[in-house]
Amino acid sequence: MSSNYSNIKNIGTASFISKNQLLLPIIITIVFFIVISYISFYHHLTFTERDGIFYYFVGEEILKGNTEDLAIPGAGIGGPVLHALLGNMLDDPFLAGKIISIFGGTGIVFLSYYITRNFFENKIALLTQLLFAVNAKIVFLSIMVLNEITPLFFIFVSLYFATKKKRTVSTLILVGVFLGISFWFRYQSVVVLISFLIFLLIFERDKILKLKNIVLTTVPFILMTSPVLAF
16 A cells, blocks of 8 residues: 555656646746845845955956056956946945846756756756755855856856757857856866867767867857957
């Protein structure tokens, strides 16, 4: 009797997940967004993050054209400029930083499902998304005003395209574009680019346009990063 009940329950759960496979990832993402927003706006009330303050004022100097002897340790100009632009638009750098972090973290949680779905079945993808949603590091970066979550978000966007089973010319270009955007904030995206190019070189050198698939990813990356390199 208990065995039959367990089987019926498992079948019911699998059927529910199957019928709501498009809805459940969205629900998890919305719940994450609401919880993080509540914590951020009702419990994180003081601008104490030195990185957030630093990037805002550096961005202000960049927008004013005061770039001589300006150094941004371990990061590009993307973070400072984004914090300064949105901070000035809202007339509140702290609020701007919160919005950037919340949407970056929410995007990562949302994309974690679809990246995993490129490899595994729906239930595993949902479990992975839940693990990301309750991950302490993701939660922390989604609340604090730092420069870590935005480049990570763009790396996740690039990984979504990179992990697609059918990679086309446009897919390869988008991988390079989003890794290039991530480079504007943090330079670690180069590691992801090199890893992806090695994968293409070893496993897919005869697919799409043979070795041209490497060029299709590298050239957009270089074009996207050229303003940062020039700066």
